[in-house]
Amino acid sequence: MIEARELAKRFGNKTAVDGITFSVQPGRVTGFLGPNGAGKSTTMRMIVGLDLPTGGSVTVNGKPYARHRAPLHEVGALLEAKAVHPKRTAYNHLRAMAATEGIPTSRVNEVIELTGLGSAARKRVGGFSMGMGQRLGIAAALLGDPQTLILDEPVNGLDPEGVKWVRYLVRGLAAEGRTIFISSHLMSEMAVTADHLIVIGRGRILADAPIDEVIAGSTRESILVRTDDADALTAAVGSAGVEVHRQAEDQLEILGLTTRSIAEAALSRGILITELTPQQVSLEDAYMELTGGEVEYQSQQRAAPYLPAGEGQQS
Numbered sequence: 001m002i003e004a005r006e007l008a009k010r011f012g013n014k015t016a017v018d019g020i021t022f023s024v025q026p027g028r029v030t031g032f033l034g035p036n037g038a039g040k041s042t043t044m045r046m047i048v049g050l051d052l053p054t055g056g057s058v059t060v061n062g063k064p065y066a067r068h069r070a071p072l073h074e075v076g077a078l079l080e081a082k083a084v085h086p087k088r089t090a091y092n093h094l095r096a097m098a099a100t101e102g103i104p105t106s107r108v109n110e111v112i113e114l115t116g117l118g119s120a121a122r123k124r125v126g127g128f129s130m131g132m133g134q135r136l137g138i139a140a141a142l143l144g145d146p147q148t149l150i151l152d153e154p155v156n157g158l159d160p161e162g163v164k165w166v167r168y169l170v171r172g173l174a175a176e177g178r179t180i181f182i183s184s185h186l187m188s189e190m191a192v193t194a195d196h197l198i199v200i201g202r203g204r205i206l207a208d209a210p211i212d213e214v215i216a217g218s219t220r221e222s223i224l225v226r227t228d229d230a231d232a233l234t235a236a237v238g239s240a241g242v243e244v245h246r247q248a249e250d251q252l253e254i255l256g257l258t259t260r261s262i263a264e265a266a267l268s269r270g271i272l273i274t275e276l277t278p279q280q281v282s283l284e285d286a287y288m289e290l291t292g293g294e295v296e297y298q299s300q301q302r303a304a305p306y307l308p309a310g311e312g313q314q315s
């Protein structure tokens with residue numbers, strides 16, 4: 001288990017992590033989400049003692065990381081920008097790491113197999129693709145067969161097969177009762193990998209709940225409505241707290257009303273409805289709503305919808 005109490009980190013006058021308290025429980029995958037610069041990597045680095053907190057504390061299985069006698073057995077971590085000597089082979093890198101804690105060579109071979117590094121293991125790390133580098137980082141994290149695994153963006157650079165492999169790996173390790181803490185910007189992947197989510201923005205916790213609750217907590221549930229008279233229906237449902245977006249000539253997206261109240265409003269004015277479908281809220285929708293005001297780096301323009309050449313231009 002990982003336990004953070006009032007954990008804080010300042011870099012000069014920049015507050016990266018602003019006194020956060022949370023625990024990461026064994027037996028499940030906990031996803032760690034947040035916009036760029038939210039403080040995820042800094043938090044993870046503090047857990048394994050690579051950054052020192054400027055306030056509060058964090059422990060792994062009851063002790064600060066540095067106090068564990070064989071930390072590789074306790075916590076395995078894949079953190080960004082892992083320093084690996086480019087001229088070393090993957091095999092030698094893992095052997096050197098293993099030697100620091102008396103881990104046998106047989107385990108080095110095991111993690112090489114497990115991570116699919118096989119044929120690349122005897123090659124120099126300097127020539128590795130990003131995906132192979134990630135696999136090596138995961139192999140290193142697994143070396144000590146740790147109870148707790150911390151993975152910062154593990155699927156970055158992996159091909160679809162690799163992404164799926166990470167999903168099954170972490171789900172399997174959690175099922176064995178281990179503590180898994182994993183960050184990712186890939187919402188669709190997080191939605192099928194994590195059981196629990198911790199969402200941070202500007203160094204503060206925005207949500208700490210089972211994934212289903214995070215999604216259910218979104219107020220963005222919308223209803224797709226098709227009708228022969230979109231203007232009349234827009235006027236019929238319009239009131240405070242209701243949002244209506246025209247998506248096509250005969251199609252509206254309505255937020256803030258139930259399907260029944262939309263049907264009743266239409267019926268009372270004799271408006272024909274041809275479709276009334278509640279839209280499923282995705283983790284991405286819930287995440288966008290949670291982090292909307294907490295984004296440090298934001299695009300200035302909304303992406304323009306794709307239009308074929310020549311269309312949509314002002315003449």
Ligand SMILES: Nc1ncnc2c1ncn2[C@@H]1O[C@H](COP(=O)(O)OP(=O)(O)OP(=O)(O)O)[C@@H](O)[C@H]1O
Pocket residue numbers: 011014015016034035036037038039040041042043
């Ligand atoms: N060594 C450092 N010196 C100064 N500022 C830093 C340092 N490391 C991180 N920061 C700042 O702290 C904040 C949090 O950064 P951090 O890398 O933890 O965010 P993150 O959530 O991991 O972001 P990303 O998703 O982009 O990886 C950012 O504003 C970052 O610029």
